[in-house]
Amino acid sequence: MRLKDRVCIVTGAAQGIGAATVARFAAEGAIVIACDRHAGAVPGAAECHAVDVTVRAQVDAMVAAVRAKHGRIDVLVNNAGITRDARLVKMTEEQFDAVIDVNLRGVFHCAQAVAPIMIEQGSGVILNASSVVGIYGNFGQTNYAASKFGVIGFTKTWSRELGPKGVRVNAVAPGFVATPILETIPQKVLEHMRTQVPLQRLGRPEEIAAVYAFLASDDASYVNGAVLEVSGGMTV
Numbered sequence: 001m002r003l004k005d006r007v008c009i010v011t012g013a014a015q016g017i018g019a020a021t022v023a024r025f026a027a028e029g030a031i032v033i034a035c036d037r038h039a040g041a042v043p044g045a046a047e048c049h050a051v052d053v054t055v056r057a058q059v060d061a062m063v064a065a066v067r068a069k070h071g072r073i074d075v076l077v078n079n080a081g082i083t084r085d086a087r088l089v090k091m092t093e094e095q096f097d098a099v100i101d102v103n104l105r106g107v108f109h110c111a112q113a114v115a116p117i118m119i120e121q122g123s124g125v126i127l128n129a130s131s132v133v134g135i136y137g138n139f140g141q142t143n144y145a146a147s148k149f150g151v152i153g154f155t156k157t158w159s160r161e162l163g164p165k166g167v168r169v170n171a172v173a174p175g176f177v178a179t180p181i182l183e184t185i186p187q188k189v190l191e192h193m194r195t196q197v198p199l200q201r202l203g204r205p206e207e208i209a210a211v212y213a214f215l216a217s218d219d220a221s222y223v224n225g226a227v228l229e230v231s232g233g234m235t236v
Helices: 016-027 056-070 093-121 142-165 187-195 205-216
Strands: 007-011 031-036 047-050 075-078 124-129 167-174 227-230
Touching: 007 016, 007 056, 007 093, 016 031, 016 075, 016 205, 031 056, 047 056, 056 093, 075 093, 075 205, 093 124, 093 142, 093 167, 124 142, 124 205, 142 167, 167 205, 205 227
Parallel strands: 007 031, 007 075, 031 047, 075 124, 124 167, 167 227
Antiparallel strands: none
């Protein structure tokens, strides 16, 4: 088990990629702390916390509680994210701000909260959820693209700042993955999305979770500052 007894925090853990990551990390032997705005039982989680990543006080309280109980924090998976899609000329300030607040500010809050602990330990891994949209952009996703581009900027910067302290920082950029975030998309559009992928299918949350597990483990001990695209080849 590659993550045996490592204390791992996963945000946005209630469903989709987050829930799959909790389950995979638990299967790898980790002590997984599942965080979500909707605190409920997450299969595989050692404990669950109700946390809104946009509220710094809630993030700080969760991190302090985890450290007090377990003595350390080994891995943070910054998975929490939302979409509020609209074309540039139609997007409201509320739509823009909501996505930036969760997808960018929330990632900053969580990373800044755990970084001093990891620096003190001399070890740790921070994994950030970007997206292929954060590399190539996408129609109707000004806010989402900006946030995921920003996450890549965080990752590159923090890998430089924290690498000398023994802390690795990487990002994963999924393509189209079959999660609840796609439930509002018409079936016709989903079929078109599939045709854009050389593997001719959407990704599964478990496939993204497997990449997070690799990056969190010692198998990726020399991987730092990377943005790993997991998209079935859709950008080839």
